[in-house]
Amino acid sequence: MSLLLLLPKFSTPTSCFNFVPPPPQVTIRPHALRCYHSPPSxxxxxATLTNIVNSGVIACLRAQSPDVALEAARAAITAGxxxxEIVVSTPGVFEVLHQVVQDFPTTTLGVGxxxxxxDAENAKNAGAKFITSPAIVKDILDQESDDLLYIPGVMTPTEILSSYNAGAKIVKVYPVSAIGGVQYIATLKKPFPHIPMVASQGITTDSVGAYIDGGASAVVLxxxxFDKKAISERNFTAIYHLAQLAALQGNAAVKRKEKIYPG
Known part of the structure; x- marks a missing residue:
């Protein structure tokens, strides 16, 4: 008897690779923030910092409408x-974030x-675990939080050290590609090996490994x-595949770094 006759019938491999689970249909209610309270965190x-370092990639989403943001976030998270983070300029950002938190409670979600x-307080109330800024917002940095990680934006060695001494557990080097890219991160890590750094701005998926090898704890993609054309055309399948590739690159870079620097 043929072995094929004994195997259960599954869908073809091609359909498995091309399938993107459709996101559930959810209506975003205006001013929903007034109507909910997030469960205790x-x-x-x-812990959030550990999750970021273990991921190697922070996906940064901005969209022109709440429904596009919600579906794009679901596609990216489903892909790995x-x-x-969802950029604060996205319409309905806090309502969208709250819904994504409900759909994916184990994902580390934030606002950019x-x-x-x-906005920091609204992000926290919506369920954000972290927030980022393109610069140092002293009022946010001065507010200690037991459950919200703040990642201030820095560019110079003085800003890096000042932020760290003021309590920042990790900083975001921005705009990294305009000020030296991978080489700039590697140079900064020499005097500041103890300060975790996220590289942000203009980073491509194929350079994720180089940034992490150079000393970055993670990169912002x-x-x-979230390719602009794919977002405008609501092509969430394309976003799924781009996110899948980014997640794989991040995981590979983190594992390689752990082998070089165990513990």
Whole structure:
């Protein structure tokens, strides 16, 4: 008897590789923030930092509407992204974040480009585990939080050390590609090997490994995952595949770094 006759019938391999699980249909209610309270968080900034370092990639999403943002986030997370931020300029950002938190409670979710304490508080209330800024927002940095990790944006050695001494557990080097790219990160890590750094701006998926090898704890990927054309055309399948590739590159770079620097 042929062995093929004994095997259960599954769908073809091609359909498995091309399938993207459709996101559930959810309606985003305006002003939903007034109507919910997030459950008590068991996360800590230290745990969030560990998740970011273990991922190697922070997916940065900006979209022109809440529904596009929600579906793009779902596509990326389903593809393997474990750390994702939604830029604060995205319409309905806090309502979208709250819904994604409900759908993917184990994913490390945050809000990007936060410039004031009001948005920081709204992000926290919506379920964010971290927030990022393109610069140092002193009012946010001065507010200690037991469950929200703040990642200020820095560019110079003085800003890096000042942020760290003020309590920042990790900093975001921005705009990294405009000021030296991988080489700049590697140079900064020489005097500051103890300060975790995220590289941000203009990074492509194929350079993820180089940045992490150079000393970055993680990189921010924006257009490399949420391609502008794919977003405008609502091509969430394309986003899924870009996110899958980014997640694989991040995981490979982190594992390689762990072998070189165990413990």
């Amino acid at each position: 068991i996360s800590t900034p230290e 992204i474990s750390v994702l 480009t936060v410039l004031n304490t009001k 924006s257009d490399a995952i």
